[in-house]
Structures are given as C-alpha cells and as structure tokens.
Amino acid sequence: MSEHGLLVSAPGKVILHGEHAVVHGKAALAVALGLRTFLRLRPGGGERLRIHLPGVGVRREWDVAELSALRGRLTADFDESKSPGVEQLDVLKEFAGIAADASAPDSLAILAFLYMCLAISAKYGDVPSVDIAVWSELPTGAGLGSSAAYAVCLAAALLHACRAISCPLKDGEATARFYFESSRSQGWPEEEMSLINSWAFQGERVIHGNPSGVDNAVGTWGGALRYQSGKITSLKRVPTLRILLTNTKVPRSTKVLVAGVKEKILKFPAIMNPVLDSIDAISQECQSVLEAMPTNPSPEYYPVLEELFDINQHHLNVIGVGHPSLDRLCRVTASHGLHSKLTGAGGGGCGITLLPPDATPLAVEAAKRDLCACGFECWETDIGAPGVTLHSSSALNAEVLHALSES
Amino acid sequence: MSEHGLLVSAPGKVILHGEHAVVHGKAALAVALGLRTFLRLRPGGGERLRIHLPGVGVRREWDVAELSALRGRLTADFDESKSPGVEQLDVLKEFAGIAADASAPDSLAILAFLYMCLAISAKYGDVPSVDIAVWSELPTGAGLGSSAAYAVCLAAALLHACRAISCPLKDGEATARFYFESSRSQGWPEEEMSLINSWAFQGERVIHGNPSGVDNAVGTWGGALRYQSGKITSLKRVPTLRILLTNTKVPRSTKVLVAGVKEKILKFPAIMNPVLDSIDAISQECQSVLEAMPTNPSPEYYPVLEELFDINQHHLNVIGVGHPSLDRLCRVTASHGLHSKLTGAGGGGCGITLLPPDATPLAVEAAKRDLCACGFECWETDIGAPGVTLHSSSALNAEVLHALSES
Numbered sequence: 001m002s003e004h005g006l007l008v009s010a011p012g013k014v015i016l017h018g019e020h021a022v023v024h025g026k027a028a029l030a031v032a033l034g035l036r037t038f039l040r041l042r043p044g045g046g047e048r049l050r051i052h053l054p055g056v057g058v059r060r061e062w063d064v065a066e067l068s069a070l071r072g073r074l075t076a077d078f079d080e081s082k083s084p085g086v087e088q089l090d091v092l093k094e095f096a097g098i099a100a101d102a103s104a105p106d107s108l109a110i111l112a113f114l115y116m117c118l119a120i121s122a123k124y125g126d127v128p129s130v131d132i133a134v135w136s137e138l139p140t141g142a143g144l145g146s147s148a149a150y151a152v153c154l155a156a157a158l159l160h161a162c163r164a165i166s167c168p169l170k171d172g173e174a175t176a177r178f179y180f181e182s183s184r185s186q187g188w189p190e191e192e193m194s195l196i197n198s199w200a201f202q203g204e205r206v207i208h209g210n211p212s213g214v215d216n217a218v219g220t221w222g223g224a225l226r227y228q229s230g231k232i233t234s235l236k237r238v239p240t241l242r243i244l245l246t247n248t249k250v251p252r253s254t255k256v257l258v259a260g261v262k263e264k265i266l267k268f269p270a271i272m273n274p275v276l277d278s279i280d281a282i283s284q285e286c287q288s289v290l291e292a293m294p295t296n297p298s299p300e301y302y303p304v305l306e307e308l309f310d311i312n313q314h315h316l317n318v319i320g321v322g323h324p325s326l327d328r329l330c331r332v333t334a335s336h337g338l339h340s341k342l343t344g345a346g347g348g349g350c351g352i353t354l355l356p357p358d359a360t361p362l363a364v365e366a367a368k369r370d371l372c373a374c375g376f377e378c379w380e381t382d383i384g385a386p387g388v389t390l391h392s393s394s395a396l397n398a399e400v401l402h403a404l405s406e407s
Numbered sequence: 408m409s410e411h412g413l414l415v416s417a418p419g420k421v422i423l424h425g426e427h428a429v430v431h432g433k434a435a436l437a438v439a440l441g442l443r444t445f446l447r448l449r450p451g452g453g454e455r456l457r458i459h460l461p462g463v464g465v466r467r468e469w470d471v472a473e474l475s476a477l478r479g480r481l482t483a484d485f486d487e488s489k490s491p492g493v494e495q496l497d498v499l500k501e502f503a504g505i506a507a508d509a510s511a512p513d514s515l516a517i518l519a520f521l522y523m524c525l526a527i528s529a530k531y532g533d534v535p536s537v538d539i540a541v542w543s544e545l546p547t548g549a550g551l552g553s554s555a556a557y558a559v560c561l562a563a564a565l566l567h568a569c570r571a572i573s574c575p576l577k578d579g580e581a582t583a584r585f586y587f588e589s590s591r592s593q594g595w596p597e598e599e600m601s602l603i604n605s606w607a608f609q610g611e612r613v614i615h616g617n618p619s620g621v622d623n624a625v626g627t628w629g630g631a632l633r634y635q636s637g638k639i640t641s642l643k644r645v646p647t648l649r650i651l652l653t654n655t656k657v658p659r660s661t662k663v664l665v666a667g668v669k670e671k672i673l674k675f676p677a678i679m680n681p682v683l684d685s686i687d688a689i690s691q692e693c694q695s696v697l698e699a700m701p702t703n704p705s706p707e708y709y710p711v712l713e714e715l716f717d718i719n720q721h722h723l724n725v726i727g728v729g730h731p732s733l734d735r736l737c738r739v740t741a742s743h744g745l746h747s748k749l750t751g752a753g754g755g756g757c758g759i760t761l762l763p764p765d766a767t768p769l770a771v772e773a774a775k776r777d778l779c780a781c782g783f784e785c786w787e788t789d790i791g792a793p794g795v796t797l798h799s800s801s802a803l804n805a806e807v808l809h810a811l812s813e814s
Binding site: 268272274277278281284285310311317318 | 675677678679681682684685688689691692715717718721722724725
C-alpha cells in the first residue's frame with residue numbers, strides 16, 4: 001500500500017433486458033453503469049480500524065485488538081465459498097450495536113464491512129489498521145446494484161490490505177502519476193478478479209441474504225453479463241453506450257411484483273409463456289447486436305437496440321410490472337425521439353433511455369429537463385462501463401475526492 | 408311481399424381479437440356491431456328498378472326490360488358459388504357508366520347492386536320491378552364491414568323479391584304489428600340464411616375482389632365468429648356487450664400495415680412468432696369467456712375481457728400496427744377507468760372500448776366527450792348484435808325511417 005493509500009471504484013448495474021423473465025428460467029442481460037462507488041483506503045493510526053460512509057452518515061471505529069478477539073470468538077471457518085453463518089452475523093450485530101432485524105442501509109453496510117474485514121483477515125492475515133471511506137454516485141434501494149458496488153470496493157481494498165491480491169501499481173512508480181484508464185483491464189490477473197468477486201458476493205449475502213450474484217459480477221468485471229438459470233457469462237465485447245438513467249422515485253416492492261408476474265402466468269399460461277419466450281429472444285438478439293458492435297459504434301446499430309427497448313417495454317407492461325410513471329417516462333423521451341424501457345423490478349423505480357450518437361445535445365438536455373419536471377431524478381451516464389478499477393487521486397474528479405476527503 | 412314492402416337490416420362488424428395474427432394462420436374473433444345498415448324494398452312503379460343510397464348520394468333507375476336484355480348478354484352462368492367474372496363486371500360497368508378502375512364507394516355499390524340483381528334474378532326468376540333504398544349507421548372505409556352489411560341486406564331483399572327465400576312473416580298478419588325482436592332467430596331457416604350469406608359474399612367479391620368472407624358471415628349470422636385459416640365457426644352463445652366504438656379518423660393503408668407486420672416477423676422471427684402465439688391464445692381465452700357468459704352478464708366477467716384488451720393492445724403495438732392516435736384513445740379511456748384496444752388494421756382507424764355494467768353513465772359520457780375533444784368520432788353501441796333481421800316500420804326508429812323515406 002502506498003503512503004497515499006488506495007483509491008478503488010466499482011460500477012453499479014442496470015438490467016438491459018430479461019428482468020422478471022429471468023425468474024422463470026429465461027436469460028437476462030446486466031450491464032455495468034457509468035455511476036460508480038468509490039473507496040479510499042489509507043493506513044490507519046493508533047491500531048484502529050475506521051469506516052466512514054458520508055452518503056449514509058456512518059462513521060465508526062474499533063480497536064484492532066478488540067476485532068482480533070472478536071474474530072477468535074467466531075468459531076466457524078471464514079471462507080469465500082461458504083454463506084456467512086447466522087450465528088456469526090448475530091455476534092457481529094451485537095458487537096456493533098445493530099438490532100437483530102435491522103434492514104436500514106447504514107446498519108447493513110456496517111455489518112457487511114465487519115464481516116468482510118474479519119473473514120478476509122482471518123483467511124489472509126491480521127486485522128488491518130486502516131481508514132476506509134466509501135462514497136457512491138448510486139442511489140440506494142433503486143435496483144442499481146449499489147450494495148454490490150460497495151461490496152466489490154470493500155473486497156478489493158481489504159484483500160489488498162491483507163496482501164491477498166497483488167498491487168497492479170508498479171513499485172517505485174509515483175502514485176500520483178499512476179492510474180488505470182477506463183479499459184477492460186483493471187490490472188488484476190483473472191484469478192484475483194475472481195477472488196474479489198467471491199468476497200464481494202459474501203458481502204452481498206450479508207446484505208441481501210440470497211442474492212443472484214449478478215450484481216457483484218457486474219461490479220467486478222464491468223461490461224455486460226448474461227445470466228440464465230444461475231449461470232453467469234461475460235459478453236465477449238461490449239461497446240460503451242450513452243444512456244439517461246431516470247429514477248421515477250415511485251417506491252415498489254420487488255417481492256410483490258415478482259409474485260404478481262407469477263400469478264399472471266398461472267392465470268393465463270398460454271398467453272404469458274410466449275411473452276417470456278419473446279423476452280428471452282430479445283435478450284439473445286440484444287446480445288448479438290452488442291457483440292457485433294465496435295467499441296465506438298456508429299449510429300446504424302442503434303435503431304435495432306431502440307426497437308428492442310420498445311418491444312420489451314410493451315412486454316413488461318403485459319406481464320404486469322409497468323406503472324403510469326414509467327409510461328410517462330417513455331412518452332416524455334419519445335417526444336424527443338428517444339426510446340426507453342423500465343429497468344429492474346418495474347412498478348415505478350428506474351427507466352433507461354438510449355442516447356444514440358445522433359441525439360443532439362439540445363434534444364438530450366430538453367429530455368432531461370422534461371423528465372425532471374415530472375419530479376424524476378435523471379443522470380446522463382453510460383452502460384458497458386469498466387468493472388473494479390484502481391485510480392490515482394489525479395484521475396478522480398474533484399467531487400469524488402471531496403466526498404472521500406470528508407473522512 | 409306486403410304492400411308496405413320489406414324492411415331488412417344487417418350489422419357491421421369489429422374484430423375483437425386476432426387482427427393481423429389471422430394473416431399468419433392464427434384465430435381471430437369477429438363480432439357483430441350494434442351499428443347497422445337498413446334496406447327498404449317496395450314494389451316499383453312502371454316496370455322500373457330503382458336504387459337510392461342517400462348516404463353516398465346515389466339515385467339510379469333502369470328499365471326492367473333493359474336489364475333483362477343486359478342479363479341475356481352476360482353469357483356466363485350466374486351462381487353464388489362462382490366468383491363474379493371480370494368480363495361480366497366490365498359489361499356492367501360500361502352499362503352503368505362506371506369507369507373500369509373505379510374504386511369509389513358509390514360506384515362499387517352500384518356495381519354490386521347490378522351484379523346481385525341480375526345474378527339472383529337469373530337464377531330464381533324475373534328482374535324484379537322494385538324500389539330499394541339503403542341507408543347505414545356505419546361509416547365506410549373504416550374496417551367496420553359496411554360493404555358486407557350492404558351486401559347482406561341486398562341479398563336478403565333480392566332473394567325475397569325473387570321468392571327464393573320464404574317470408575318469415577305469417578300470411579294474413581297485419582304488417583304493422585309484425586316484427587322480429589333483436590334475437591338470434593331472424594326468422595329464416597338455416598339453409599336460407601346460408602343462401603343469403605352466399606349471395607352477400609358475391610356482393611363482397613364485386614366490391615373487394617378477394618374478401619375473407621368473415622364480414623358477410625357476421626352480417627348474416629350476427630353474434631360472434633371465429634375465423635382461422637379460412638374456416639369460419641359461429642360461437643355457441645354470445646352475450647351482448649356494451650362498447651364505445653371510436654374512429655380516430657387517421658387514414659391508413661391496410662396493405663402497408665400487413666406488409667410491415669410481415670417484415671417485422673422476418674426481421675425478428677424468434678421475438679415476433681411468440682407474440683402471434685400469445686395473440687392466438689388471447690382469442691381462445693376470449694372465446695371461452697364469451698361462451699361462459701350468460702346473455703346479460705354480471706360485472707364479474709368483465710375484468711378478464713379488459714385484461715385481454717390491454718394485453719392485445721400492447722401486442723399490436725409490438726407488431727407495429729399501433730399509432731399515437733390509438734395510444735391517446737387508450738389513455739383517454741383509461742383515465743375514466745375504461746379499457747380499449749385498436750380494432751382492425753390499426754395504424755389509426757378505429758378502437759373499441761369495453762363498457763362494463765358498472766361503468767357509470769357519467770364516466771361514459773365524460774369519456775365520449777374527451778374522445779370527441781381529440782377530434783375522434785365516437786358511438787356508444789354494442790357487440791354481439793343480431794344478424795340479418797326483418798323489421799316492421801314500427802320497430803325502427805324515426806331517424807332510420809326518415810333516412811329511408813327520402814327516396
């Protein structure tokens with residue numbers, strides 16, 4: 001670890017196609033989002049471990065000796081291949097003063113941090129004395145993989161602090177001049193990337209109980225992934241596509257929506273099952289188009305992607321996960337010649353709008369203005385972003401550095 | 408024929424489900440519309456045959472002797488099982504002063520009338536000396552089967568005039584007191600109904616060249632029909648359902664729309680073919696619900712029909728036959744709690760809105776007002792209407808009698 005510490009980031013994710021259908025054995029495409037979570041790790045002082053999460057107002061610290069003693073009490077083996085034990089988590093909750101049934105983001109973030117810190121250090125060395133600050137561009141609870149991005153950053157930083165993975169930074173090179181470009185290669189060899197992903201999945205398990213593993217895979221590898229029946233495959237090559245990501249801010253319950261789809265399928269199997277087949281074919285077609293596109297695609301590739309957005313948005317309405325706010329989102333962007341679909345659970349939540357290269361800045365600005373006028377929150381960003389990445393301070397923008405420096 | 412003549416009517420039709428999918432071998436449901444075409448036949452004077460179509464501004468008359476001579480020149484056998492010959496039609500066009508490539512409704516109406524008059528009389532007797540007036544509640548060229556309703560009325564009236572079918576009116580009974588109620592039984596026996604349908608189909612062939620035969624079958628039998636791969640089946644029992652029929656007045660080409668669907672299927676077969684399968688299942692499900700409904704159904708049956716409307720409207724958008732005017736129609740009615748879909752070719756044209764028994768008159772009036780404010784034309788009517796029907800003058804409303812009396 002350099003004297004300036006370590007700066008690491010990981011992307012959020014959106015589902016491009018296949019949300020809900022994936023529950024019924026169909027393929028889904030998940031892509032890495034241009035909105036990221038950033039972590040700064042610095043050598044700690046006075047044998048303390050500190051965590052600071054300015055976004056959720058968390059600032060905690062513990063004696064390293066106390067954590068080592070706690071680690072000794074957790075008899076079960078820590079391993080990235082085993083689910084965190086209920087008893088382990090209960091001990092950690094008690095230690096950190098977290099209620100047994102806590103579900104608030106700040107409580108779960110502390111719990112995941114403590115678990116990952118003790119488990120990784122148990123396997124690879126001593127409890128590290130470090131200061132960790134994490135800040136995210138991602139809203140929480142919006143289905144954008146914010147918890148996975150957090151867990152990926154933690155996994156990379158803690159594995160690094162425990163020397164379980166290499167430092168892609170060359171010795172002797174000035175940290176200030178070192179940074180990784182936004183390329184597929186973040187500097188860690190394949191097996192170390194897998195290790196980061198495995199431990200990030202452990203963090204996700206602490207937070208979500210039984211996650212699919214898609215979010216942490218996207219956060220680790222970036223680009224685009226295909227997920228079907230538990231199997232995750234990276235797409236061969238993915239262009240970076242500009243999008244608008246819009247949060248309708250309409251709250252929804254993923255559980256209720258998933259149950260509603262199941263009910264519709266049981267009510268009208270002959271009508272609904274072909275719709276799931278059609279969604280599956282949309283994911284397949286989209287994958288083919290993405291893999292055929294060059295890294296900086298020309299406008300000619302976009303009309304098919306737009307058509308697939310439109311078709312799937314209709315299908316998602318058919319299976320009952322639409323919402324008037326999403327209809328409005330689609331209508332507003334359509335009035336500027338742009339194509340949108342809901343992403344994730346639906347019933348409110350977020351939508352994505354494709355921004356083809358020939359969309360004029362004026363049209364994009366007008367669309368953003370109109371979406372904000374609906375009370376929506378809107379980000380102009382991209383998909384197909386790189387996965388977990390090491391940064392030098394000079395490569396990060398002032399806002400990120402400022403947010404992380406508040407610790 | 409009584410001294411007061413004959414009053415006959417036939418319904419228009421709407422497609423309830425399966426438009427476009429039917430072109431690709433899937434089932435479609437066609438239902439008889441509450442909007443009807445009315446025909447009055449009266450004994451002619453001075454051995455003349457007169458036709459008056461106040462709706463399209465047609466008033467023509469011919470000497471019966473002249474028509475008999477013309478009939479003699481048309482050497483090919485007239486038969487309801489054979490398509491009208493091109494040469495026969497050319498002779499008739501020349502006789503009536505209609506251009507060879509005429510496609511205006513008035514020209515085609517005269518041509519169909521002359522053909523049916525000569526062909527039916529050639530088979531069953533003399534060219535009748537009668538005055539015929541036809542007036543319709545149906546707009547022409549809107550996909551509502553107005554030409555078929557016209558042909559059905561003509562077939563019934565001309566077969567009657569030539570004594571090829573019985574008079575369901577009992578001899579000696581005062582005409583004024585006689586009328587058929589709006590029931591399935593229009594009074595003609597099954598084989599005479601088939602004869603009316605066959606000759607109406609001939610009229611449709613004169614007007615459309617190569618019609619499917621669905622429109623004249625609905626006009627003859629009323630109720631609801633299932634059509635698949637050229638096979639027409641009557642539904643066992645059909646309730647009368649209240650609807651709004653809305654004409655967006657957006658012109659469209661059925662040919663262009665059909666070609667567009669075919670192109671989409673060829674472009675994305677794996678995505679589009681399941682959508683056609685789903686539409687097919689919607690028609691099947693709708694048929695099951697209709698056949699399970701009593702004649703005067705209680706509100707509980709409607710939510711499924713509404714859900715099928717919504718799903719199919721999305722599917723029709725997916726296959727590319729939607730239109731912003733139809734989206735608007737659906738949105739306007741949805742704002743009053745009512746469910747709509749396009750009917751027929753799409754791309755503009757007409758939409759239908761189901762009016763469940765629990766729709767308040769206030770909501771229906773408000774929906775009609777808002778649809779008219781969009782520049783649409785809107786009728787409150789019903790589907791599942793009776794087929795070809797004999798009426799007494801007293802059973803018809805003043806508007807119809809007035810329109811027919813202008814002759």
